[in-house]
Amino acid sequence: MSNFGQQLKDLQKRLDSSKATLLFTCGGTSGHINPALSVAEYIKQNYPALQIVFVGSPQGLERHLVEKAGYPFFALPARPFHKNPTALMRAVWTLARSHMQARCLIKALKPLLVFGTGGYVSAPLISAAKALHIKAALHEQNAFPGKSNLFLAKNIDLVCYSFPATAAAFSAAKRTELTGNPVPERFFHQDRCQAREELGLDQNGKYILVVGGSLGAKRLNDAVFELARRYRAARKPLPYHIILALGAKGSEQYTAAVQEYGDLIDCRNYIYDMEKYYAACDWLVCRAGALTLAEIAATGKMAIFVPYPYAAHDHQTYNARAFVEAQAALLCPDNELTADFLEATWQKLAADPQKVEQMGKQAEKLAFPKAAEDIAEALIELSGYKS
Numbered sequence: 001m002s003n004f005g006q007q008l009k010d011l012q013k014r015l016d017s018s019k020a021t022l023l024f025t026c027g028g029t030s031g032h033i034n035p036a037l038s039v040a041e042y043i044k045q046n047y048p049a050l051q052i053v054f055v056g057s058p059q060g061l062e063r064h065l066v067e068k069a070g071y072p073f074f075a076l077p078a079r080p081f082h083k084n085p086t087a088l089m090r091a092v093w094t095l096a097r098s099h100m101q102a103r104c105l106i107k108a109l110k111p112l113l114v115f116g117t118g119g120y121v122s123a124p125l126i127s128a129a130k131a132l133h134i135k136a137a138l139h140e141q142n143a144f145p146g147k148s149n150l151f152l153a154k155n156i157d158l159v160c161y162s163f164p165a166t167a168a169a170f171s172a173a174k175r176t177e178l179t180g181n182p183v184p185e186r187f188f189h190q191d192r193c194q195a196r197e198e199l200g201l202d203q204n205g206k207y208i209l210v211v212g213g214s215l216g217a218k219r220l221n222d223a224v225f226e227l228a229r230r231y232r233a234a235r236k237p238l239p240y241h242i243i244l245a246l247g248a249k250g251s252e253q254y255t256a257a258v259q260e261y262g263d264l265i266d267c268r269n270y271i272y273d274m275e276k277y278y279a280a281c282d283w284l285v286c287r288a289g290a291l292t293l294a295e296i297a298a299t300g301k302m303a304i305f306v307p308y309p310y311a312a313h314d315h316q317t318y319n320a321r322a323f324v325e326a327q328a329a330l331l332c333p334d335n336e337l338t339a340d341f342l343e344a345t346w347q348k349l350a351a352d353p354q355k356v357e358q359m360g361k362q363a364e365k366l367a368f369p370k371a372a373e374d375i376a377e378a379l380i381e382l383s384g385y386k387s
């Protein structure tokens with residue numbers, strides 16, 4: 001039996017035939033997976049007669065996170081497109097195979113709808129759903145939609161989007177809804193004093209959280225270590241605390257720096273309770289991934305965004321601008337983020353705590369506390385499901 005056939009057989013054994021099924025796609029970063037999981041969680045709790053199957057690519061982080069959250073995962077053989085002609089041909093062939101397998105999967109499971117939240121499998125699955133006249137919906141996390149979502153949105157039943165300015169891009173969809181990006185409830189109920197106490201931090205200290213998205217950011221890490229090097233050379237302690245999340249990818253390359261400057265900088269490979277760190281810090285220096293922005297809004301913090309310059313269509317700059325225009329954040333282009341910049345900003349912001357607080361309050365106004373519920377309810381309505 002083929003790998004596809006075996007996977008399908010295993011999945012069917014696991015599914016409850018008395019329940020209706022929804023198919024969700026998910027991508028390979030936390031920014032893609034977390035929103036889909038939040039929506040799935042809402043549906044699981046409020047619509048127990050429905051079951052959700054996640055579809056993703058076999059190589060990414062998604063299988064691990066989805067299975068850890070207790071949902072079935074089905075892998076389709078999708079790959080990214082490359083400029084290299086051989087890799088491109090392979091990607092086109094894989095896409096075609098993936099589309100055929102998506103059709104078989106849909107015919108076998110008869111889902112009420114297919115919901116695309118990103119990832120390489122979104123295109124084959126949504127296009128297969130459209131071809132088979134199954135209801136289809138998308139969620140766009142970023143302020144500037146990717147090519148794939150723009151293409152798939154044509155004539156789709158529903159697009160949920162996250163930044164007001166994105167609406168116009170989806171005019172070819174049958175219906176659009178501004179829902180925001182889902183953030184777990186716990187992010188909305190944090191208290192700074194309590195968070196500092198729980199994390200063992202000084203109630204009167206100044207804390208700057210530096211975080212480069214789920215994978216980390218070399219530019220941010222290097223600027224922080226350069227700052228530490230200067231203070232060490234001057235034999236002075238830093239006048240503020242820096243908590244640096246090095247990132248899940250590549251933290252080994254900083255082992256020597258962590259050993260050398262670990263007494264000046266609080267270094268972590270990956271932070272698992274981000275909500276507490278957001279709450280405890282005075283402000284952040286971070287990439288402008290969609291989920292990071294949504295979480296910052298939920299915790300009402302001021303941030304200095306350093307958009308990842310190689311993100312598709314520079315979408316992180318568009319994300320950041322939405323906050324900068326609302327006077328909720330500052331923007332620093334990647335090539336200007338240096339130790340000097342960190343030092344100068346520290347001096348400016350430490351002298352103006354009201355500004356920091358005011359920007360945090362502006363950020364709070366950009367939060368979407370009901371995003372998961374709004375997306376889930378829009379999907380349920382679209383699916384025609386009656387409880």
Ligand SMILES: CC(=O)N[C@H]1[C@@H](OP(=O)(O)OP(=O)(O)OC[C@H]2O[C@@H](n3ccc(=O)[nH]c3=O)[C@H](O)[C@@H]2O)O[C@H](CO)[C@@H](O)[C@@H]1O
Nearest residue numbers: 029030031032141213214245270271274289290291292311
């Ligand atoms: C490099 C790139 O193209 N990244 C994209 C990717 O997001 P990517 O996953 O890189 O970044 P996001 O900001 O969207 O999400 C990061 C997530 O990781 C969590 N986190 C991070 C560090 C840590 O130590 N602990 C931790 O839990 C954050 O709390 C957040 O939930 O998909 C997002 C959504 O489409 C896009 O906006 C980003 O541009």
